[in-house]
Amino acid sequence: MTDRPSFQQELEGLEHVVRQLEREDIDLDRALTLFEEGVGRLKRARKLLAESETKVKNVIAQAGDAYLEEDLDV
């Protein structure tokens, strides 16, 4: 839906990193690279979680496939 990675993508990436890091056969360089990637994902995932504005939009269908949306206070 959005260009930047979603929480789900960051979380899955992070899980993948941790799994790789737990493997016996990676060297230190690779471990550091993975670790850095993991830290980056961790930071971004936490940032996404920190978003706290719940937005509600009212959708008004238009002719064809078009629709309008307007902010709604609930």
Add this chain to the structure above:
Amino acid sequence: MDRLDLFSSTSAAPTDEAWTVVQVTTRGKRLIEAGFDRLWVQGEVTGFKSYRSGHWYFALRDRHAQVRCVMWRTDTQTVSAPPEEGAQVFVEAQPTLWEERGEFRLTVRQLIATEAGGLWQQRLEQAKAALQRDGLLDPQRKRRLPPYPTRIAIVTSPDGAALRDIVSVARRRWPGILMYLVPARVQGETAETELVRALRTVSRLPVDLVIVGRGGGSREDLWAFNSEAVARAVAAVPVPTISAVGHETDISLTDLVADVRAATPTAAAEAALPDRDECVAQLAGLARGLAIGLMTRLDVAVQRLERTGDRMHAAVTGKIAVDGARLDTLATALDAMSPLKVLGRGYAMARDRAGTVLKRVDQFAPHRAFRLTVSDGDVNARVERPDR
């Protein structure tokens, strides 16, 4: 049938010309059947009895009167369920006279209940059967909900409690969410059309899932969610659907078609949205996993170096080399993850001018200059004599 003359003077005949009972009833029967076409009667069922023969006997009543009814087996078979005692029903019936008892009664051909368990139930069963035929109730159709949605659609009334309940759950559990309300009346004559239209609109929206529903109400209020058209519209939504209609005990047609059925709008929101606190805890676990993973790799590296008899630590005050620039970045990042603070506790990294990490003794040519990065900065160093 010949018309009877109601005003003939036969009743004035002498006693020896008295009618037999059967003559009266036969005549009465003819009179009644000739006087009534088949008609629809509305009333309340009372004294219902179903016999083993398959025939039903009951009476219909209203505030002023009551009339006996019989429904033969061939006709009862077309009714999905016997009417409940007290049910309001419509019957299509032929008034007649039951001669054995001289009783006026209705021979019922069709029976349609007008409330719970009756007409609606029947329509519901028909719609359900149609959906079943088209495979829309197949459990295999059920899609899984996305675990971390970013945008969801809600099809409900803009004025109802359902919207407020869902938004309040979202604020508590998953506040970053963007919600699209696609408004539709959820009861009344236009509800069916509006719900179908709203569900079609959902397919244009960039959403991960949709909740369709309303808060509790009477069975009549919830009825639009038993509409076959609405159920089909739910089935046609391209993203996973949650149906949340009314109370715990009411199951609607949309509940059966949707990917997930929730008892209430609040429960729907809880099913749709993850809990942020749990996610935070999950991330903390993964952060620990990262730290432990790296520490383990470091330990392995240390042990390997020690095993190979590397004496680098003589030159670098007994520390194992680790990339310091990286360590800096990591150390900052790791402040949040206290187990990792140990990393800065004495590891260092040797690199040549090009920045290549020096990991093996043979990379340390005699007198070669290199940089040694420790926790608080860099040290320029030179190899005295590789010792292996």
